[in-house]
Amino acid sequence: MKMAGNTILITGGGSGIGRGLAEALHKLGNKIIISGRRKQVLDQTIAANPGMVAVAMDIEDAASIRTFGTQMEKEYPTLNVVIHNAGIMRPENLLERDTTSDAEAMIATNLLGPMRLNAALLPLLMKQPAATIMTVTSGLAFIPLAITPTYCATKAAIHSYSQSLRYQLKSSNIQVIELAPPYVQTELMGEGQASDPRAMPLKDFIAETIELLKTQPDATEILVERVKPLRFAEYNGKEKYDAFFESFNGAMSH
Incomplete structure (x- = not known):
């Protein structure tokens, strides 16, 4: 992936890792488009970064993604990089009844979202001289945190999906990169995570x-x-x- 002169879409680009990547890549001389569901957060990010643009999209909604894909093709015909960063992470007690609503939301956002968005944007990406799809998984794709079982499962699935996507696109103009963050100081699991000393500082990760x-x-x-x-x-x-699984989960449960 070249580091300048791209038109880059970053989902979930208004906060956390998404915003950090957006700002860093913006400073390197790329056209940055951020998307997300929270308009206020998007507006705050682009206000702090003149030249960056925001387009609202509900990554859980298939129709919203199709409309968004059509909009990207019309308004940003040079789009050549997509960073699938949007994600939600919720703890789950699998012993409780009626626990699938959070699971379904995480699957829709973390797994179906990138799949649907790729389907919507691949025709545009294929038109570019060179393009990149970056999936954002997690260290938890490889060793699950037991209190967040569905989140970890979606990230493991995206890791597998990324490998297959890369293989199917190996003769094309599109590079597929997987970014797997560790535990980072963001608000993914609430405000406490942003100051948790066990987590990697966001600026250092970026x-x-x-x-x-x-x-x-x-x-x-x-x-x-x-x-x-x-x-x-x-x-x-x-x-x-x-x-390691036992010690890791023991340490993270406190």
Whole structure:
């Protein structure tokens, strides 16, 4: 992925990792379009970053995504990078009755959202000389946090989907990159996460990610150092993986 001169769409670009990526890539000389459901958050972000634009979209709604795709093709015909960052993360107690509403929302946003948006935008991306699709998964795609089972399952699914998408597009003009963040200081799970000392500071995560994108232009996965213990946990064998799973979940439950 080249680092300047792109027209980049970032879903969930009004806050957290999405906003951090949007601002960093904006400063490098890219045209940035952010999307999301919260107009106030989008407006605040573009007000702080002159030249950035925002377009509202409900990533849970298939019809909204189709309309959005048509709008992108008409208004931003040079769009060549899509960063699938929008996501929601909710804890679930699987022993409670009627617990599927949060699961269904996470599946719609985190899994179906990127799939539907790709379907809507692939014809436009195929027209560009070079294009990039970046999926944002998580270290939890590789070792689940048991209190957020559906979130972790959606991220594992997007990891698998990214591999298949990359293979199907291998002879095309489109590069597929997976960005797998560790636990980062954002408000994904509430305000407390933004100041949790166990989480990686957002500015540090963005800086390391941008440096990796600059130095590894052909990478298929972007992995900051903090996420590697999760990403490669299974490489150590089942016994060590099981022990790591227990210790990781024990530490994160407090």
